[in-house]
Amino acid sequence: MEMDVEQILEILRNGEALDDGEPIDLLQHSLQCATLLAERHPGDEELQLAGLLHDLGTVLRPRANAAHATIGAAAIESLLGSRVAWLIAHHVDAKRYLVATDPEYRARLSARSIETLEAQGGPLDAASVAALDAHPDLAALVALRKADDDAKVIGLDVGSVDRWIEPLHEVSRRVR
Template identity: 30%
Template sequence: MRDIVDRLREMFEGEGLRDYLGEDVSMAQHMLQAAVHARTAGAPDYLVVAALVHDIGHFTGVVSGRDLMSGKENHHDDAGADWLATWFGPEITEPVRLHVAAKRYLCAVEPSYFDALSDASVYTLGLQGGPMSAAEVAEFENNPYHRDAITLRRWEDAGKNADAPTLTFDEFMPAIRAVAIRV
């Protein structure tokens, strides 16, 4: 089995160079920017890596990100978390799994959050179930990883700036290797 770092690098340098589903950045730029925001915030390596790989499910799922933008929910949150579980523990996979739910949650509990979403995020929110109901909010808040997912979501939202400087994938290799349960 190939090393997870090599597999991720191939995705970032391949499919990741494509546009990010209606945003002004590529998928790779988006994920790298989210990871830079995590690192700048002083987050532990596991959250930096979760930010780095949060949208990997667009590449590993049965339904692509392109299908999502054409109106078919691709459940990239679950696809990515399930794929990542081969190499990483729940401190990484569960915030990844919950990052879409965190968007739905924030739209339900912070009215101003919705207003700050990009047009593409508003569109996908509709496909992903819209803002959470009160029962869904309570269930989400009972998940032990919900706070990390909310934090990850905010870094993701900030990672859509075409003019923002970013780091390279290789600059995150030590963090990936530090938190991988199997490399």
């Protein structure tokens, strides 16, 4: 599946009708996640877009759950490149990584996120932890995951998808 910026925005907006079992809808969650990353990592547009689009797979296939990360990554890879795709593809593993390596991390997770952890395979095993430890983009992946966990604030207004149109075009130009 190959998509352009307009199609991605359309799918993102459709997230307004979904909530994935969380207290805010998926569009608001996505916008909050991207905005948090823009505050925490202002120079990393690719990371911000990974935050914006990390749950795109849930909009595309609402019942896929554990597979939503790879579905979303595959949908944007040709437009936004392999780094954004890698971050999106691994944001569920990042949760499993953090549960395995950071004793305080589990307390940050929402009730729904703890519930889905088991279906996603539980904490990562030692070999998978070591593989991620060796990955050069682990810090960005962990940042994405923590922003994902924090982006569930009821009533927090972070603007519309329009804020992200230019960054989407810019990163896609850079990738081509």
